[in-house]
Amino acid sequence: MIIDIIAGARPNFIKIAPIIKAIEQSAQDGKNISYRLVHTGQHYDKNMSGSFFEELEIPTPTVNFDAGSGTQAEQTGAIMFGYEKLLLNKKSDLCLVVGDVTSTMACAIVARKTQIPVAHVEAGIRSNDWSMPEEINRIVTDSITNYFFTTTISASNNLRKQGVSSKQIHFVGNVMIDTLNRLRGQFIQPQIWRDAALTKQNYILLTLHRPANVDQEFLLRDYINEILKSSNGLPVIFPVHPRTSKILKKLNIVSPQLYITEPLSYLEFNYLAENAKVVITDSGGITEETTVMKVPCITLRNNTERPETVEIGTNELIGTNPNKLKGYLDKVFKNKWKEGSIPEKWDGNAARRIVDILLKIKYN
Numbered sequence: 001m002i003i004d005i006i007a008g009a010r011p012n013f014i015k016i017a018p019i020i021k022a023i024e025q026s027a028q029d030g031k032n033i034s035y036r037l038v039h040t041g042q043h044y045d046k047n048m049s050g051s052f053f054e055e056l057e058i059p060t061p062t063v064n065f066d067a068g069s070g071t072q073a074e075q076t077g078a079i080m081f082g083y084e085k086l087l088l089n090k091k092s093d094l095c096l097v098v099g100d101v102t103s104t105m106a107c108a109i110v111a112r113k114t115q116i117p118v119a120h121v122e123a124g125i126r127s128n129d130w131s132m133p134e135e136i137n138r139i140v141t142d143s144i145t146n147y148f149f150t151t152t153i154s155a156s157n158n159l160r161k162q163g164v165s166s167k168q169i170h171f172v173g174n175v176m177i178d179t180l181n182r183l184r185g186q187f188i189q190p191q192i193w194r195d196a197a198l199t200k201q202n203y204i205l206l207t208l209h210r211p212a213n214v215d216q217e218f219l220l221r222d223y224i225n226e227i228l229k230s231s232n233g234l235p236v237i238f239p240v241h242p243r244t245s246k247i248l249k250k251l252n253i254v255s256p257q258l259y260i261t262e263p264l265s266y267l268e269f270n271y272l273a274e275n276a277k278v279v280i281t282d283s284g285g286i287t288e289e290t291t292v293m294k295v296p297c298i299t300l301r302n303n304t305e306r307p308e309t310v311e312i313g314t315n316e317l318i319g320t321n322p323n324k325l326k327g328y329l330d331k332v333f334k335n336k337w338k339e340g341s342i343p344e345k346w347d348g349n350a351a352r353r354i355v356d357i358l359l360k361i362k363y364n
């Protein structure tokens, strides 16, 4: 049985690493399972892609479509074209996609049109916010998926509400947490730790990359100014995604408290996340990681497709009004933040569960 594992953007790499390890383990145990690693090239910089392959010990991809940057349609088209060519040359038995990025949706469509079943890892989560490209990717992908692997019971329920049969839904837990648990003892102190003379629980970690937050200069400027004003004098460490970087350069904000860095590697970023007083973000994946590491997290969005990080974990969704930040940051500084607990099956064994199910499928 040959499985195509699709990865294109930074969060995908974190999710496929444990699945590949579990497949390799099964193959070593004599099971009939192998894979082709398909890199779409949606992310291509060393610090958005290469460093993740090295640190997470992901093998060299079988193919790379080098789809690169572009509009949503340009990216989707380039990825679909690349994957179709691969499948026309040699079919696989299953296409496994993870998450909600453009590569996820593009390859799922090509697979189904080539009569190859699709497995979606992290299926069923919904923000109900149609302005996000990721929500469209999720809905399109789940509308053509055959095997749904979910991180939470609420994601499984979302799928049932949309008419997916319970037989197709497998609640397996969270592969992002498989990676986190495996590497937690190996996080690496980044250079910025020394440059900014950081100490544990004495800085704020900031990440922002959603178009809704960073494509409007005034909003990005107001967020940063408000965080600096309400930061209780702590340094603010801001590893900047390439999308944000373009806009940030125009703003030219200078403050002795603000430390702007390139995107960090997985092990470096999570070193900073684990030891931060608070993380402020608009990422979804980071809210899952901070929940497991029990670090206070403030999300600058109006909705989340990961409600458990708020209901069970350490995350608070505060909307997109910068004026709201002060009240929440004060709560952190007064040590009144909720402690949170870890959602069911976020235990480091999700990939194993997925591969055990994949082994039972009867492929044509």
Ligand code: UD1
Residues within 6 Å of the ligand: 009, 010, 011, 042, 043, 044, 045, 046, 048, 049, 069, 070, 100, 101, 102, 103, 133, 134, 209, 241, 242, 243
């Ligand atoms: C994508 C995902 C988003 C995910 C994020 C993580 C979609 C729709 N969005 O958003 O869900 O949270 O990845 O990082 O798939 N760029 C580089 N180098 C790179 C990659 C990108 O310079 O290696 C720049 C390019 O100018 C590009 C821009 O970043 O145009 C945005 O990249 P893109 O892949 O379109 O979306 P992201 O914002 O990264």
